[in-house]
Amino acid sequence: MLTTRHGVRVLGANDLDAFLALAGADPVVNVFAIHRARTTNLEPRWLGGEMWGRFDGGHLTAACHVAANLVPVEAGVDDALVFAERAVSRRRTVSTIVGPQDAVRPFWERVSGDWGRPRDVRWDQRHLVIDHAPHVAPDPQVRCSVRDDLDTLYPACVAMYTEEVGVSPEVGGGRDLYRARVAQLISRSWSFVRYDGDELVFKAEVACATPDAAQIQGVWVPPHRRNQGIATAGMAAVVKQVRDRIAPTVSLYVNDWNAAARHSYESVGFVETARFATVMF
Numbered sequence: 001m002l003t004t005r006h007g008v009r010v011l012g013a014n015d016l017d018a019f020l021a022l023a024g025a026d027p028v029v030n031v032f033a034i035h036r037a038r039t040t041n042l043e044p045r046w047l048g049g050e051m052w053g054r055f056d057g058g059h060l061t062a063a064c065h066v067a068a069n070l071v072p073v074e075a076g077v078d079d080a081l082v083f084a085e086r087a088v089s090r091r092r093t094v095s096t097i098v099g100p101q102d103a104v105r106p107f108w109e110r111v112s113g114d115w116g117r118p119r120d121v122r123w124d125q126r127h128l129v130i131d132h133a134p135h136v137a138p139d140p141q142v143r144c145s146v147r148d149d150l151d152t153l154y155p156a157c158v159a160m161y162t163e164e165v166g167v168s169p170e171v172g173g174g175r176d177l178y179r180a181r182v183a184q185l186i187s188r189s190w191s192f193v194r195y196d197g198d199e200l201v202f203k204a205e206v207a208c209a210t211p212d213a214a215q216i217q218g219v220w221v222p223p224h225r226r227n228q229g230i231a232t233a234g235m236a237a238v239v240k241q242v243r244d245r246i247a248p249t250v251s252l253y254v255n256d257w258n259a260a261a262r263h264s265y266e267s268v269g270f271v272e273t274a275r276f277a278t279v280m281f
Contacts, residue, residue, distance in 0.1 A: 035208035070105035085109035124256035128270035134236035142237035145191035160220035
């Protein structure tokens with residue numbers, strides 16, 4: 001039974017096929033939500049939250065992942081406003097709102113008065129995609145991380161996160177949880193590193209993946225080694241290895257103001273396919 005006058009209800013395991021069909025309209029933009037649906041079967045206890053669905057005549061027309069990350073899925077402006085109405089009826093539990101600009105902006109405009117002041121808002125993020133061999137030669141020294149890399153990789157992950165997000169992932173006692181996440185990515189062979197002697201000079205991770213696409217996160221080069229071409233050759237290697245082993249299409253999103261990163265990705269062969277926005281608490 002639908003739980004609101006807007007035709008919105010929490011999705012469950014019986015809705016998985018309908019959700020995958022909806023999100024499959026754009027399997028690259030929606031890779032995070034599809035990954036979460038496939039790995040949790042849309043069960044709230046495994047999602048750590050809920051997946052909301054909006055229906056019209058019994059047909060699923062839009063969805064919204066609501067856990068630590070709130071992510072609209074195939075949601076237009078009207079859908080975003082309907083999801084926002086549901087969101088403001090409860091206490092905010094999400095730490096990030098992220099997704100296509102056209103859905104995030106109206107959602108945020110509706111909930112902003114109730115959810116409080118965000119820590120940061122990034123309205124212009126470029127969603128980039130590559131589905132072919134990289135345009136530059138891959139760095140042959142980029143490899144999958146192994147357990148023995150954890151002691152050098154973990155500080156680099158903390159440094160990257162702090163630089164990108166503006167707060168350390170270790171704040172509030174988060175060290176063990178974040179270290180476990182880094183170790184988990186290593187165990188999945190979703191973490192990539194490049195060393196120069198004993199120095200870690202490049203890293204990147206696969207954040208989520210489906211049979212159609214893999215999304216990259218955490219690309220980082222230490223500040224004193226930047227502007228040396230390390231990131232470009234490193235990302236070419238990551239693209240090649242991910243396409244060979246995980247998924248045929250590789251995506252990521254990058255802040256509009258990060259000209260150096262955008263130039264590097266464009267040199268590898270990434271092209272813009274959408275604009276994202278992120279609101280962080």
